[in-house]
Amino acid sequence: MGLQLYNSLTRRKEQFKPLQEGKAGIYVCGPTVYGHAHLGHTKSYVSFDILVRYLRYLGYDVTYVQNITDVGHLTDDADEGEDKIAKAAREQKKHPMALAELYTRSYFEDMDKLNCVRPDISPRASGHLTEQIDLVKTLIEKEYAYEVNGSVYFDVSKFKDYGKLSGRNIEEMLAGVRVEVSPDKKNPVDFALWKKAEPNHIMQWSSPWGMGYPAWHLECSVMSMKYLGATIDIHGGGLENKFPHHECEIAQSEAANGVQFVRYWMHNNMVTVDSQKMGKSLNNFITLKQAFNGAHERLTRSYDPLAVRQLILNSHYRSPLDFSDAALFAAQSGYGKITETVKAVRKRKGTATEGQIDANIAEQLMQLGEKFETAMNDDLNTSVALSVVFEMVRLANGLLQDDSATAETLGAVDDLFGRLGGDVLGVVKSEYAQTTGADDELTDKLVNILIEQRKQARKDKDFAKADDLRGKLDEIGIVLEDTPDKTTWRMK
Secondary structure, eight states: OOOEEEETTTTEEEEOOOSSTTEEEEEEOOOBOSSOOBHHHHHHHHHHHHHHHHHHHTTOEEEEEEOBBOSOOBTTSSSSSOBHHHHHHHHHTSOHHHHHHHHHHHHHHHHHHTTOOOOSBOOBGGGOHHHHHHHHHHHHHTTSEEEETTEEEEOGGGOTTTTTTTTOOHHHHHHTOOSOOOTTOSSTTOEEEEEEOOTTOSSOBOOTTSSEEEOHHHHHHHHHHHHHOSSEEEEEEEGGGIIIIIHHHHHHHHHHHSSOSEEEEEEEOOEEETTEEOOTTTTOOOBHHHHHHTOSTTOSSOOOHHHHHHHHHTSOTTSOEEOOHHHHHHHHHHHHHHHHHHHHHHHHHTTSOOOOOOHHHHHHHHHHHHHHHHHHHBTOOHHHHHHHHHHHHHHHHHHHTOTTOOHHHHHHHHHHIIIIIIIITOOSOSOOOOOOTHHHHHHHHHHHHHHHHHHHHHHTTOHHHHHHHHHHHHHTTEEEEEOSSOEEEEEO
8 A cells, every 4th residue: 555644634544645756855844942842842853753764764765854943933823922032032141043053952962862863954944034035025916915014914815725724714713813913914814924023123134024024934835845846745743833833834835836835734743741732831841851861850760862762652643642751661661672682682693603594583574574564654653663673572582592593584683673673763773882791790890880979979969970970971871770779870
């Protein structure tokens, strides 16, 4: 059947057929960089990382575009309120662009640790002002937009398909209006394309309508079309972005170009805490840095970034994931089992006798590969795909008990771990730090000496020294794991 993806626009699974055979263009709404990335963000960016990885595994030439929003995203996610970055910059006493730069770097640091592939293109909203102004001009010329007092709005009444993605009609949208509507709008549901800036607004640029700044929805249309064309294969983002953000993208893009904007819309569900969406507005979030360091009251220990990734893979991307420390602890345990098995296979492979691949093992590996692909072809069912990797763990551990296992047989197992668990799921590293024999014993003694020093520092309430010791060990690939009874360590 090939790869089937759930299309939010048609509300059904469809076979993926890109515009150009063998190529795939993907645009994913990136972060608004006014704070550190948290576990809620992880659901989206790991999910679409899996999409990109699997398409490449299938042989597609993928162009992956993920933007950075550094201007225009207002606090009510629509047309009113303060720019989120400007607000955070004022609170932190930084220039908005300095703040955006700080958190952009932080975001990519966290994504690298999660083993998310870097986008091919990471455009910034502030770097595409000319293109955004040009799109607004086009919409005014085609009479889909109007200017009032220095701001420009899209006239929703002119676009008959508005609401086709979210399934909302104009009457429902009018009934759902919760904020005071600008008197400049012809209709309450019209949305901003360009906003007039007040004199004290730091982020503002010259335009045909006066000094102002682009609205949030505009940037994604412009950047996706600039790098992927007027019609793109896949557009992804969080479920919360379906309306109004993605609905507005469709309207302005299709009104300007007269062609379908996106062929496949994909939306990931959210991470919840006690059944509430995890987010900054509710102040119930845990940043990725806190998860990696165990520095949050909801966490009992620090967690490996790939264990956090594995937690996301345990659920389908379209299903909600209710966060708990217990669930993350279980993911850490599962990740540890995979890691130790792969290490053992690679270590044994280096000393095993050369010979033919065991025919029975080869058959089992082929069946596991087919089962994995069947799961992934069914709208990226990572929970089933991950269970296949655990079947491989059981197979490998049995093989490790067989003294006659050949290097070629173990190599075939390692290869499949690398392709399925590494290339696609991203939880198996291409290389692991290794120690053997006397090195193991010496390393254990030295690390335990540092653990005792850290324990004493914490007892003396010298937390800076304790954190410094943990950080230095982390730099050389050693992770400390605290439990109520003791501190243990492992290699990354």
